Amino acid sequence: MAVTESRPLALPSGGGPSGPGAAPTLGVFTRPRTKTGWRSWVSTVDHKKIGIMYGAAAFFFFMIGGFEALLIRTQLWAPRQQILSAEAYNQVYTMHGTTMVFLVVMPIGAAFANFLMPLQIGARDVAFPRINAFSFWSFLFGGIFLNTSWLLGGGADGGWFNYAPNNGVIFSPTRGIDFWNLGLMITGIASLTGAINLITTVINMRAPGMTLMRMPIFTWMTLVTQFLLLFAIPVLTVAQVLLMFDRLFGANFFDVQDGANPLLWENLFWVFGHPEVYLMILPAFGIVSELLPVYSRKPIFGYTFIVFSGIAIGFMGWGVWAHHMFVSGIGPISVTVFSLTTMFIAVPTGVKILNWTATMVGGKLKFDTPMLFSIGLITMFTIGGLSGVTHSIAPADTQQTDTYYIVAHFHYVLFGGAFLGFMGGFYFWWPKAFGYMLNETLGKVNFWLMLIGFNLTFGPMHILGLQGMARRTYTYDPNFGFDLWNKVATIGSYTLASSVLLFIFNIFYSKKKAKEMPPPGPDPWDARTIEWMIDSPAPEWNFDPPPTVTRVDEFWYRKYADTPDHRLVRIAKTEDVVQHSDGKGVHLPSPSYWPIITAFGLPIIAYGMIFTLWLALVGGIIVVTGLYGWAFEPPDDDEAPHGDDHGPDSETGAGEHAELEAAPAGDGELVSAGGGGQPEVETVG
């Protein structure tokens, strides 16, 4: 916390602290006050800590999912292998897909959104810090719950989309799909509450002057992503509720014998599923849109286009779901319609790729690791996007669907797109989160190893797929001619795994080395957005005072100005425009144990639903107790940020902040401030 017990709070109402000893006991808990140690993490409501925990948890699940992937690839190394039985294989690929989608890519997106978005808009925290903590814990517990199915009778085995009627008890009598179903409902609660929270934050808590069209692109993409979540999650929830009633209570939603239509599941799943794939990619799009300008030393090309194409993707993503169902008998009209809409959705995606390329054209490119990953994203995603367009042609897709060609497609978009972007983001924002830089040399090796491993793994799958190798089949025959490319893919997968290990090594290696090196300072990359104006690691209170924003790339234009002949002139030393605040008088939301307690009840309820309803009752009591304790905990100022003399949102405060700031803030001042030093001239474009 920014405010320690010994320091008086500056509050308009004049309320003073009552001394350190006076912590009131609330029910059984003392209000948590530690700032270090595990307690501080368990009770934190700080969006940065929560973001880091999202990232760490997602990376942990990434290890699990990666291990499952290696199992798959090992099994497919040679024909007719028996390393995994057919049943085990079904579970492994199902859990692999589920883990990667719901417990890795989505939460890493959430990690970046949580950590970065409030910083980028200059907010003190998210709108509802405790709900934020609750979202994280529900995600974590939901994910753990899902994975405990391995120990309790086996994982789900119907593919990550668990099509009906395969998902019914008749075809999948183990508990696996129940775990899948309930676990994803829990992470769904996390996503939904998170979405509401983050959207409210963007809508309501921007720094003075930060209009929507001045927001960094990553923040924009977060906004679109969270809207997609907001509307997609309930659709999945409906499908899962129906499935739960079918499996646990004998309802008749997907049972063909009782006149049910399995296509109901497929429709509901993909109405959720396609927006889902876009909400997995958009955060990564946002990340590269931040990285490219920094390493090209040029503003993003066509800010408005990037923003609006992101929004357009968000909209159009709702109108294409049935392209996943071309062969399920939806009829010629539906196929035609969805084929066309799918072709159109490639347009806004193409716009983005054009914009990124144009951003680099003529820039002063610097090929640091984050930049390499960004370029990796652009190229790999383009390949994936193109194979996507080939699926949109329904007759072609009838050949491709359920083959390895599809597997190649979605790995190029998800790994080559989303994950490479995240890697770039990790390298880029690492100092802002942890206060030290990741080693560049290792980073570059990391990138090339990952890129090569990735292409070796998934490139050959295009060929295998077109040769007719079926997806989700545990082995193949020697005379099919699949041997060679499967061997290549397996070698690639181990290469990929080693690149991930190298990344982890880099984290620890760099941390050790960092002790001997000077701290990175607020702005190690000469970056553009306002999160680089504050110390690294970001102080708990973020900004103090909040910056007044006058344009896109505010921070950059406090350092540089464009001359009329399009040259870049340094107008202020970085050190003069960053802030080193001590957070005096900043009022922060207090930590709380209730979010984790409430979230903890959810998996208990879920175990109860599966094994014995009594346990569900216990879980229910935990949740209700948690909510009760939560409601009666002093509200702090979670919901109504007031009593803060640096209120980030007070409109009237804008002028006053400008005066307060040590560094020149207004445009006019900026220019004059440049007179102090020798202007450093750089040529751009």
Add this chain to the structure above:
Amino acid sequence: MASTTLHETEVDAAAPVAHIEHDTNTGISNTKVAMWLFLASDCLLFGGLITTFLLYKYPLCGQGPGPRDMICNGELVKGVFDIPFTSVTSFCLLASSLTMVLAVSAIERGDHHRLRIWLGATAALGAVFISGQVYEFTAFYREGLGFTTSRFSSAFYTLTGFHGIHVTVGIIMLLSMLMWSFRGKLPEHKSETVEIAGLYWHFVDVVWIVIFAVVYLIP
């Protein structure tokens, strides 16, 4: 730290200022934005359940009764719906929207007495509705319509049950507010709490408006 927070909150709150409106970029409080976002997302939840119901509106022959009378393999099967009865309970829910909005208007004027009356009335009307639903479910059950009887029964109970849960949660919210009000913890400047709970309540009502027409009245 915690202690300081607690105290200053109290002191601060004792000088009520309706400044929530000015603290955010949009002038709308965070809680209100959040509630509307939630309601928007709930539209997709109920939409999915209604779609499911429409798809499974009629049971297969030999799988118990349907919503209305139907002819099955030449024989008449009596429907379970009792439209007049449901109309009355639906009317209660509709009326509860009026009392809810009167409660909001009362607290905005600082009329705590009326606030309590209207909150109580709203909760009571909601309770009537829920009792009606419980009665309806038991009646249907006695006519041979269990949850697992047919695709129709599963879809019907799930949809209306989900709505019923929403109403129940709403009633709990109303009763909590009533309690706070009696304890003096619901002053005028917190009127937005009532208003936001009201939003939820009205939403539950509009969902029922749709369900009543689409599920019950359309044959």
Add this chain to the structure above:
Amino acid sequence: MSTTEQTHWEGPVPAAALDGAIREYPKDKLYLLNFAVLFAITVVEVLTYFLTDFPLFRGGALVPTLLLLAAVKFFLVAYIFMHLKFDKKLLSVVFYSGLVLAVLIYVAVMTMFRLWWPGNHMVCDSSPQLSRSESMVKTQTVCPVSQLAPEKAG
């Protein structure tokens, strides 16, 4: 919902605290009027059940009539009772975007299930043919009485 931790509140509130509240919100009269309209529409809705011969309540006109009435009721509650009329536009945008999205998507889903056409076995299986795109095997015939009425049988 925020729980109020307001234990010391007493006495009158400064008028500033209420600004907006009193000015911006309409008189209860409007609410009552709104309710009267809602009530009237509900009565009409219920009448469709009893007056099956009234032209608007008959045959193909019934469903559109009911949907329209429900939509009007929905709108009136949202617009007046939920204060969308008086609140900032943003809230309407948020809510209606969710609503419109839901309607569009689910109508599309229902269309894909051919819910609007008689003869679809999911609704009323009076036609003996299997529709081409449905892979399900149809076993029984079931149809509500009203849909077997003579004017529709053709």
